[in-house]
Amino acid sequence: MAIRFEILGRSSENNARIGRVQTPHGVFDTPAFMPVATAAAMKGLTPEQVKSTGSQILLNNTLHCMLRPGSERIAAFGSSHTFMRWHGPILTDSGGFQAFSMADLRTLDDDGVTFRSFVDGALVRMTPEISMRAQNQIGADIIMAFDDCPPAAADVPQQRVEQAVQRSVAWLQRCKVAHTDTQRQSLFGIVQGGTDCALRKQSVEQTCAIELPGYAIGGVAVGESANAIADVVQFTTPLLPVDRPRYLMGVGYPRDIVMAVAAGVDMFDCVLPTRNGRNALAFTRAGPLRLRNARWALDQNPIESDCDCSTCANGLSRGYLRHLFSAGEMLGPTLVSLHNLRLYQRLMLDIRRAIVCNAWSSLRSDWPCLSAADPEPNGEESE
């Protein structure tokens, strides 16, 4: 079966909605946060541990899976679900963002891109058709169009952003042709357009003219400010079809997520809770804690006293976590990643409650971090 999206409630204060997406591998609630299992693995977390955080759907990065172990290898095991033993829903990105942002890009033209593999230096070709074939092999429930995603750097000319919009639509049409098993996997289109509202509007119109089960906002959190992200999201989201899931790719901090939910976004992914967790930064409702700091050395409190994650509930203290990071113990990244993922899923639970009960002001008072400055730039990235 293809995915089925039901909207179960709407906020009367803003454009937020709660809902549920049925997939061939079960249901996930929206607004949803998807942890990033880059190369068909959550870094340092077993599938059981990921499930214990309340996560319902994971993201795999197609480019990483293509390079290692290879998408055909995953297909030999059935799909990413059976390969990594994650029995819930999975979404794959297209590989486009990674090819543009982290790979050694060699050529880019209307057919596709060529880049050097970061695994073995080999030249790798990526086109809409190659991305679709790889995503078909990985077998996620939701797959993403291969799009042209330029960075948001100040020196990127307007012409390049326009080209990306045109090319992304042309590539989406090729993706739709190349992707045939629409019952097993649901293809989402991606809107581009940088920070230019006219281009975003044009991209929405051209992208959504192609009938698809869901649509995403891409090209966000690629280097621009939090305000610029908000402007784009608040402008673009209401233009997307109301009856399809809306996915804001690669965002972000709790504050960004709440802003985007209020604009009508249903799905999120971000490496922040896990990547920062591995680097000893613990998210809390009050804001981040840097656990390498000497001030925690004798602190016997858990990261958050009222947190129900396994790290906090088992009483593992800030002082102990600081010791683990000081000693280079791999248990530290595991324990803080677990906490951070649970923190994000607790945020999503509270967001859904705020939508149902119109309890936005108590959400903001329960989560002081929503009013604080971001500690670091955002990032739509693989782990």
Next chain:
Amino acid sequence: MAIRFEILGRSSENNARIGRVQTPHGVFDTPAFMPVATAAAMKGLTPEQVKSTGSQILLNNTLHCMLRPGSERIAAFGSSHTFMRWHGPILTDSGGFQAFSMADLRTLDDDGVTFRSFVDGALVRMTPEISMRAQNQIGADIIMAFDDCPPAAADVPQQRVEQAVQRSVAWLQRCKVAHTDTQRQSLFGIVQGGTDCALRKQSVEQTCAIELPGYAIGGVAVGESANAIADVVQFTTPLLPVDRPRYLMGVGYPRDIVMAVAAGVDMFDCVLPTRNGRNALAFTRAGPLRLRNARWALDQNPIESDCDCSTCANGLSRGYLRHLFSAGEMLGPTLVSLHNLRLYQRLMLDIRRAIVCNAWSSLRSDWPCLSAADPEPNGEESE
């Protein structure tokens, strides 16, 4: 309360016995295998995961805990139990073995040793009194005497081994004087003597003349052959008091453990299941699997099809584990450490069954690895 050791049964075929040790933090069954949580942490495993392997008692390395985070720091949290949130029994080694084997040793005399810290290069002094104070601070249920442990290299003169025997007894007497809270922590003496039976006998007599709740065989698995280990263990173990737990330090492979149990040993620790697990070597009843090998790339079977560890029971395959190690994913070390620890605890369960039922021949047929050659040298070491 001090520990209480009960022998619940004896083999009629050899000197093996099953029993149970009560400690201030609960009971462990013997023969027991203790995983090594070097710096107050199991590498890559949460306390819950360690417990899921059936492990009942852990070992902390005193030298590592002294250097980082500091034994007084652990004391500030109560003890290692509260610091690492392991609520079961804990044993600490004395720090002597690490000071002799892995540290940059500067002086060794009848008072103690001085070495350079591998954390910050500072000169660190270790004496029986300092080891006792550190172990008192760490707060394990069983603590070990500070002993003089020379390597088993061929060029170590007989005189040096004799000196180690004498010095270890003298140091044990100082340890006993320095350790006062015998209700909270039980001090075990350590027999030395290298591979020389006369020296081992002398060491047993002098060590066991000092009344203690348990005794250990040290200076084994420090570089000598498996046959030499067996000779020393089979000679020394029956000389130890029958009514006290007997602990063979740092051993070993499944084959060595079964040999030593048959000689009457009750307690074991070794880094092999976890250190090898981190390096992609999975133990099985049939022998080790090297999971980096390309032959496993498409293998959809778990490490062992009848294993009840969480890795195998959840169906994580050899092919997936190989991918994790190829991609440098930290999840690989976690999953194989979990399997290997459970494999060791399954061995201990089968050993206890063999003792009760005199089922030694079926133990050997169920565990073909007991008859195979060892893949690597043994090691009494920290993680």
